[in-house]
Structures are given as C-alpha cells and as structure tokens.
Amino acid sequence: MKKILYMAIAAMTVMLASCSKDEIMLYENEPGVYFNSYSTTYNFIENAINIDYGADTINIPVLITGQAADRDRVLNMQVNTGDTLLTAEDGMYEILGGTVPANSYSGAIQVKVNYSKALDDSVYVARFKLVSNEDFPVIDLNQRVFSLSITNKFTQPANWGRLRSSFGNYSNSWYKFILQTTGLSSIPYWSYQGSADKNNPDPKRWTMTYVQMRAYAALVKEALTKYNNSHPGNPLKHEDGDYKGQAVTMP
Known part of the structure; x- marks a missing residue:
C-alpha cells in the first residue's frame, strides 16, 4: 500500500513539475511589453534652448517578453485617464508612438513635451499605460503605469x-x-x-x-x-x- 502511495505521489510531482514548466515556457514565449522604469522628469531648465522651440521629444523605454522578431513591432500607449496622480493638461504633451526594432528585446515610445508658462512654477504629471495590440497582446505585467513629470522650475x-x-x-x-x-x-x-x-x-x-x-x-x-x-x-x-x-x- 505504501509503495502504491509513493508511486502516486511521485507521478503527481512529475505532472505538476511538467505543468509548471509549460506555464513558464508559455510566459517566456508570449509577446508582451512593460515599462523599463516607473517614472522620469523632463525639465525645460535643463534644456533651455527648447523653450524657444516650444517643445522637445523624450523616449519612454520598454522591455519585452517572448522572442525577438525579424521586423519592427508597434507599441501602443495611452493616457491613464481617471488616475488621481494625473495633473498634466492635454496640451502639455503628445504621444507620438513607438516601436521595438527588429531583433531587439527593448524599444521606446516617443512623447512630445510642450513648453507652457504654467510650468515655470509648477510640476505637472502625465500618467501613461500600455495598450495591447497584435504585436504585443500581453500588457498585464509589472510596472503597468508610467509617470512623466514636466516642469520649468528647479527640481x-x-x-x-x-x-x-x-x-x-x-x-x-x-x-x-x-x-x-x-x-x-x-x-x-x-x-x-x-x-x-x-x-x-x-x-x-x-x-x-x-x-x-x-x-x-x-x-x-x-x-x-x-x-x-x-x-x-x-x-x-x-x-x-x-x-x-x-x-x-x-x-
């Protein structure tokens, strides 16, 4: 009886290990994307020439899960509306889009930041979240929301x-x-x-x-x-x- 019990436990252990391996492989091979950091700050004080231009462009870095592809892949991102930390006004920034280059495991989403007099004495925060698409269906990974602080004051x-x-x-x-x-x-x-x-x-x-x-x-x-x-x-x-x-x- 004991021998049968031991054999049953061993069989279950092997089966569970196999399932766990399958789940890990599925996760590792699933095309997903997540932010490479939580936040950044753009300060026009550090880029004073861009006040005259009225704008600048920054990159928000991302990493992927799954395998690299032999073609550029599109990244989608949108404002995290309803977020209590969102204070930036629409005219202060614009999401330009982004890509993960071919044969790469990282990419970036470009955001245009626009100068405004309101930035001279305040810090405004834009909050972004990734959006799934055909290239990257998985987005429910860690670091789901990214904060971009925009200002023209010392900080x-x-x-x-x-x-x-x-x-x-x-x-x-x-x-x-x-x-x-x-x-x-x-x-x-x-x-x-x-x-x-x-x-x-x-x-x-x-x-x-x-x-x-x-x-x-x-x-x-x-x-x-x-x-x-x-x-x-x-x-x-x-x-x-x-x-x-x-x-x-x-x-």
Missing part, C-alpha cells in the same frame, strides 16, 4: 540616483551651485559609456560618459573646497529640501 533631476555617489545629497541650491560651476544646464549621465551604451534608454538625452561625469565632479569638489576655505566656520549649506541647514558634502 531634482530624473538621473540624480545615478549622480548621488559622486555629488552627494540633493537640494535645489546645491544643484544650482553645480550647474554654475560646470557651466552646464544639466549633468546628462546615465551609464558608463554614455550614448554608446546599448542599454541607454535615451541616448540623445543621456549623453555623458562616466569619465566625463567624474571630471565635472572633480571640478565641483574643487569649487566647493575653495568656497569653504574662503568662508571659515560657515561652509556651503543646503538651503532647501530634506537636508536644509546641513553642510554640503561630496563623497
């Missing part, structure tokens, strides 16, 4: 998480000091190889290499030391944000 840049290890904690006053010191309108660093990195979600936007970014960090650190030496007992401090009143430090 923490979208890539500060990648800059923190070189520039330290963020505040608007510290960021202004950094930009004034470098003479740049932004620090467009995303990864070591800059635009040449094949995983860069927006090579036209994130152009700076690690070597370039570190060179600017060294320049800023020298300027910070010079400021502190000329203000003994009164080092440069964060004037706003979570670290207001604390001395600015760099790693």
